[in-house]
Amino acid sequence: MRLLKRRTMMKALACMGLFAATTVSSNALAQGDWPSKPVRIIVAYPAGQSTDIATRYFAEKLTRALGQSFFVENRPGASGNIGTAAAARSAPDGYTLIMGANGTHAMNPFLFVNPGFDAEKDFDPIVLTALIPFAISAAPNTPVNSLAELIALARSKPDKVDVAIPSVTGQLVLETLKQHNVPLFGVKFKGSADAMTAALGNHVPVLIDTVAATRTQLGKVKPLAVTSQSQLAAMPGVKTAAEQGLNNFTLTAWNVLMVPKGVPPEIQARLGAEMKKILDLPETQKALADLGFERAQPKSSAELATWIQAERRNFGQLIQAAQMKPE
Structure with a gap:
């Protein structure tokens, strides 16, 4: 009776070991085949x-x-x-x-x-x-061609100059500008496409969006500054905000x-x-x-x-x- 029980137990353990080995092998195979579908x-x-x-x-x-x-x-x-x-x-x-x-x-x-x-x-x-990095840009008909001119316009009309904001990071760029006494008024949009459409149509005079999104409309919108530590190949000639008097203004x-x-x-x-x-x-x-x-x-x-x-x-x-x- 004891011998029978022992043999039964050994068979059970062997089956468990085989099952575990098969499971491990299957998992390893599945991971090794990754990706096997889109x-x-x-x-x-x-x-x-x-x-x-x-x-x-x-x-x-x-x-x-x-x-x-x-x-x-x-x-x-x-x-x-x-x-x-x-x-x-x-x-x-x-x-x-x-x-x-x-x-x-x-x-x-x-x-x-x-x-x-x-x-x-x-x-x-x-x-x-x-x-x-982000870009601060003016709409085609906005009468500014530099960051200094935008700052002067905003300070002459506190919270009256609208700026299109397509993201929370764009909003943070705006709030940081306000801390530098650039009192623009944020208008939030669902995304870059909507914000850019508003700027191109001159419905908002200013746009704050990424360089990647803004560069597609160079020659139409007017980039005034970038928020990177140094100037960018994607926007040649556009100075950083820090270079234009906004000390320590870097946000990426x-x-x-x-x-x-x-x-x-x-x-x-x-x-x-x-x-x-x-x-x-x-x-x-x-x-x-x-x-x-x-x-x-x-x-x-x-x-x-x-x-x-x-x-x-x-x-x-x-x-x-x-x-x-x-x-």
Whole structure:
């Protein structure tokens, strides 16, 4: 009887071991085959925003590199909260990515009581793709041709000169201008396309948007300043705000490709390795510069996580100093 029980137990353990080995093998195979179907990259902003422009570039490169379709799914609304919350709820299988932004992952936690996700706990960052400077521009019929002239106009008519604002970071640029005694009045739009249409139609005299979005209409709108530390190839001849008398006026947004928490580390590693190859390509560096982005210094996973935490603190301090209100 004891011998029979022992044999039965040994058979059961052997079956369990075989099942476990099969499960591990299947999981490893599934991860090794990634991607075996199309991969969506959620962009929590409308088409035409700087994040959307850059993400479409990277989606095309990933499609070529990995042999599966990487496609952009725009999920705008609530200053990026709708799309970001959808990404947070997605299955952590590597087939849903999100192009995170400073707006969604560093600013919204301070602007909304409950944005619908935890910016730190719900995502794993993969790679910092680009830094995103802003441009301060005048509409075609606005009688200013320099930042100094715009400042003089705003100070002569406090809160009477409207400025189109398509994003929370654009709003922060506006609030920072106000701290430098440039009293413009913000008019919020759903995205870059709507804000640009208003500026081109001279419905608003001033536009604050990313260089990437603004550069498409050079020659129509009049860029007066950029918010980067140095001048940009995408807007030759346009001086920085700091160079034009607004001391220490530097404000740059960013994008980080992310995955929902729980995506297997093997998939994260492969995605990160492919993105690093893409970012190191000379053609990518030129394309980003031509589009109005600045290249970011490469960071390890640990360095990137620490950097995002620091950025979150910095943006939180800027929001508090500017007394920005929730959307």
